[in-house]
Amino acid sequence: MSGEVLLTVDDIHAAYQPGVDILQGMSLTVPPGGFVLVIGPNGAGKSTLLKSVFGLLMVHRGAITLGGQSIGGLPPHEIKRLGVSYVPQELNTFPHLTIEENLNVGGWTIRHDKARLKNRFERIYDTFPALAGKRRDKAGSLSGGQGRMLSVAREMITEPRLMLVDEPTVGLAPNLADQVYELLQTVRKSTATAILLVDQNVADALRHTEDVVMMNLGKVKAAGPVSEFGEARVHALVQECLLG
Amino acid sequence: MFSTELVIQTAISGVMIGVLYALMALGITFIYSIMRMVNWAMGEFYMVGSYLQYMLVAWALGPELWWLAILISTAGVFVLGLVVQWGLIKPIFKKPPELRDDYATVVTLALLLFLRSIATGLAGPNQFTPGSNLPIVMVGPMPLAGARVAAFLFALAALAIFWAVLRYTWYGLALRAASQSRVGVQTAGIDVLSVDRVAFGIGVALAGLAGALLAPVFLVFPTNGMITTVKGFEIVVIGGLGSIPGALIAGVLLGLMESFGAAFVDSAYQNIYGFILVIVILVLRPTGLFGERGREA
Amino acid sequence: MIALSSPTFRRSAIAILVAAVLLLFVPLVGSNYVVHVVTISFYYVILAASWNLLAGYTGQFSLAHHAFAAVGAYTSGLLGYHWGVSAWIGIPAGAVLAGAMGYGLGRLVLRMRTIYLAIATWAFAETVHVYLTADYAFTRGELGLSVKSLYGTLNPTPYYFTFLGLTVVVLLGLRALIDSPIGYFMRAIKDDELRAKSLGIDTTRVKVIVFSISSAIAGLAGGVYGHYIVTLTPQMLDFSEMAKIVVMVVIGGFGSFIGPIVGAAPVNIVLTYLASYGEWNLAFFAAIVIVLMRFSMEGIAGLIAPLWNRLWARNA
Amino acid sequence: DIGIGLDIPLSAPGDAAGGQLIRRGAEIGIDTVNAAGGVLGKKLKLFVTDSQSTPQMGVANYRRLVSEDKVVAVTGMFHSSVAIGINEVAKEMGVPTLAVQASASDITAKHYDIAFRTHAVDPVRVAAWMEFIKKKGFKKVSILAETTDYGIGLTDETIAQNKSGNFGIEIQKITFDNKATDFSAQLLQVKAFKPDLVLNIAVGTPVDLIMDQATTVGLLPATPMLISYDAPTRPQYWQLHAKNGDGIYFIAYYSPKAPLSDIGKTFAATYKEKYKEDPVYGALNGYGAIMIIADGLKAAGSADPKALIKALETGTFKSWPDAPVTFPRADGVYWHNWVPPVLIMQYTKPMQDWKEADVVVAYSKK
Amino acid sequence: MAAALEAIGLNKRFNGLQAANDVSLAVEQGEIRGLIGPNGAGKTTLVNLVTGVYEADSGEVKLAGQSLTGCAMHEIARRGLVRSFQVTRLFGSLTVAENLRTAFLARRPEDGSDGEAQIERMLDLTKLRPLADTQAKKLSGGQRALLQMGCGFMVPGSCYVLDEPFSGINPVIKDAIIDMILDVNKRHGATFLIVSHEMTIVRRLCPKVTVMMEGKVAAHGTLDEVARLPEVIAGYLGKALE
Ligand SMILES: Nc1ncnc2c1ncn2[C@@H]1O[C@H](COP(=O)(O)OP(=O)(O)OP(=O)(O)O)[C@@H](O)[C@H]1O
Ligand SMILES: Nc1ncnc2c1ncn2[C@@H]1O[C@H](COP(=O)(O)OP(=O)(O)OP(=O)(O)O)[C@@H](O)[C@H]1O
Ligand SMILES: [Mg+2]
């Protein structure tokens, strides 16, 4: 990699409650427009990593920089304005708002640019026809998979510089899962969005990524380009983690 | 005894009072839906609103400018709300969510005692009235105090504006979204703490508005917010949390129930009619008439 | 039984009994007034602990608990006043009636949640309140129902021991209940009722049982209290009584066993002592509450939990 | 020092306004006695507690005043239920109580040794307004009463005296919850009844709300209204009723038109100086209670409660009215009960000073 | 012999949307049946109808030949029907061990056991032992799913209805769970109805699958049979299975 980086996470320590560090010296970098996949056993701290980068969790040691600017300690809404989107692992919809209103909230930071917003809406509806058909329905009535779609779609509206995506295909039908990966690729290519993806659907995710970071116990266990991570090696690494 | 005139008069009186109660209910439901906490001190913000109104009218503006006093009182309560939110409520939202409810309950209960006590300590336990120069108005066969009619119209206007803002503005959308998922609005780039602040401010300002409007009608004294708050809570649950039309309809329903009960059954039990309505409606519809229900699994 | 052999039960039982033994000496050293205040504190400990069972453990945030205490007190009081029934029959009768009404109310609010349940139960309490006030001829209304004292004297000492014993029994009983399967089901229901049902828990039954038990305990405490305070007024149903219970439990630690115990007594004592400061007393009280909550959101229990755990860690 | 307890409502749900007036009077009483050298060679000290109108608090306060502050008497009591509750404990603890403004019969009707009172009981007040009704020739009377011991007690007594005294008045009785704020429905019914007089038997805010709303529905000023206690003499009356306060009848116990005793006069002057307004009944009676206790102590010659009780029962005392005060072991409700004169007064001009109000009836118990 | 779990003509409407449209299906005793279909096809709705979360507009559900109509959720569970939720549901303020214990107590078997042995076994299997005393709300997404599964297997049931039980779980532990399902199936003869979007797992576990589309049962057969159907490829798989 030629030195140019978008996101740097440098030796961060983060905790939900004081004294119990979940991230214990985690580091990684994401190049502009890059695609980095984070894998690891359950509870390794992958989601915690994304939350820390997005400012939802207090990082008490280490540094996080985005395009050279330190973002450690900024509140989420400011990080969002700097062009970072976050798709959490849990469903992230507003159950009593309609699909359209949900997407509108997603477009909050660009709400004053009506033309852009409209254009983005059209693209989203093209990609997810299931949502288009239900745009006046409450999000709370969606099926599990439809809700997932909405969570991902909402964060794509702003076409951010960096998307933090936590297990986006959980519960999606195979055709849609494929589409989501392709969509991430499309977003990435068309707007040069870098992607930091956390996924347990390792086999599929590996097909789309460029770099891989394997985490365990809040630290990097192995990292490198995707070519070094065959399915057999991943399996062996996880096995190793689980055995302690 | 059951003359049509009395029936019409009773109905008018019920509707009038119901709409005013609805204003209070709106403040409660608004804060609850955004912050998921019950503000038990709502009635004390009503009380503060009424004191401000009294002071402005009696000492500064005079009875002609009552409407200006109302606007200023409401703004004053809004500011007080911001301060309270900043000092007492905000710290909760930086802590794990499961403790919020309990903390908020106790802190607002304490705030209730505190504000009441302060009012008694500073202004004494006596009643005051800002007075009103508005003439008595005949609505059909029913003579109504001008201040009450003005309060009714103000309340309707406030309800309408409030509804329109929530429905048609971006900020309203953010408020509604924040009421459903706090992480959700954060990922969208909305400053959730500022939403809280505004929501709390607006919520208590609605109570303050009710207090200012009703100051000449129900007088000004340290515990004057109590009854209106009681009605407000009843309406919130009858109408369903988070529903503005629900609050209006439930308010009118409650007003009618009480005034007919008092007029034609027994006025000693006036306050029970509302409670019975609450229990009956909730047994039939556990989330109120217009309460929102999502899928469960 | 899981309950009686569990370490949590054993530890709590030891602590309760040790505290009770120490408290036996209060009447020897305290004035009439001090003994009285501690006696009343026991009453509130019982109310707070039984409400905590309902709200803190089962998630039924009822605002009618003070009403059940009043039902207990008035039942026995009215039986005695109108028909000369002895307190020794009246008090159990009050507890049973409170339990039965708790059962009914529990059924009524079965499907309600959060604030809906809170307001519905509170509406129930207010209904009882207005009734007791308005049916003046039967209940003596605000003038107050005069009740015979339990021991023919109002010297607080015998009442002190009665309430101390009652408190110990109630707390041990609650602890056993919490450590039993029903205790697990209660907490499960509070967290996620649908999930509890899907596991095969009869949530209706559990909720109604808890409602009845906690109401009966409140009724029992109210009954004894009535025969000590001897003048019953509808003020017992004033919302401030309920607010007091809520504040006691939350300050102590909502949903923790120790919470109501460490919350109720201090709150009652502080409130009683502040009463001589007139109109400012509640402002002081409120300020104390707010500062305390800012300091520890888990209440007093949150502050002492580490000590408690260390105590047993060392002895284990 | 010799301690005297003052148990009054100072915060909700009690009538804090009522409590406050009593307190002002009592404090001046203590100062007066101490300025004159105290009693038995000692100074008096006032211990004030807040009953919040609940017997529970009142009783706790009493226990504290007696067992910790060692007071020789407890006075103040404003709410009847508090006074009744306290008397039960006082009966055992032995320190006498002197109720200042609690009117329920039970307080003295139980004939407890320790129970004293200086307030007009229900039958006396009702007798006063029955005389008034007769004098005015009213035939139809609407009673608007709150559903408390106070409201119902007076209502029932009125109905009873109407019958027993063969007044032949047609009475409409409407009761309301004392927490109500909207009386439109009740007042419409009253209006439909077309009464000659409306009896406003409420305490605190409802008194004023009823007046205002009665004006709106057109009952006032055409139909006379009688307020059942001396609320209109409180300082804020004209602030609240600048427009509809004229013509109102009310019960009072004191008017400068009736003579004050010498100590009453000193008090009135001190009060006026201190609070920039004239004293009203609550303050006068609070003051009187302290003076009576002080004199009782002097007569007893000791600070022993038993001796004090004996002295109160047998002595004749001075209070604010120009009439002797005694607490004989009389029959029924008059046991240990001194009844101040009852006046029915009327404002005859807007913003009239209550001292100038007309005394329509001056009733003294025979 | 009656089918272990049988749905007969189930219908369910949500304001204007027919989420279940005359759905019938029968799972034989000891069978492991897959249930697949596009998002929003009505799979979860069917699960909810079967387990009593929703009441059907019409139709009937039978468990081992006995009708469940009018049965409360907990009664259905006590008859041995165990379910999991697609969006994991746990008792957040209870610890991991307490969650397992509650699941055990809810359907405590008659043999008087206290469940501690089962809890130990389940902690090992799910690799949650280090978190045994951690409150469930503090678990990661995958840990939650694991714990929910673990609770389901605390007391053997006769019929398991699992709604996407593998989502978010690490592939290595997935294997362990698959083994457990097969084990329970073999040893207790338990019946399974498993909703999943992961075809590799469906292939390993389920000899037969049912495909739902737009609220209706669209196809039925082995995975390879249904995966060849053009409407399944177009509406669900996106491409033919390799
Ligand atoms: N809110 C919380 N409070 C305390 N601890 C938490 C909280 N959320 C997660 N943890 C702990 O932090 C650790 C890492 O959790 P995290 O969610 O980051 O895992 P993950 O790698 O995303 O796992 P998964 O693949 O299961 O989603 C876990 O051991 C978990 O128990
Ligand atoms: N409670 C409800 N209210 C309104 N609509 C509902 C409700 N439950 C389900 N639906 C609708 O019914 C349809 C079927 O939903 P269901 O959850 O059964 O789908 P599913 O097959 O489980 O999908 P997925 O694979 O995405 O979980 C969806 O369109 C959904 O929006
Ligand atoms: Mg995760």
Ligand SMILES: [Mg+2]
């Ligand atoms: Mg589903």
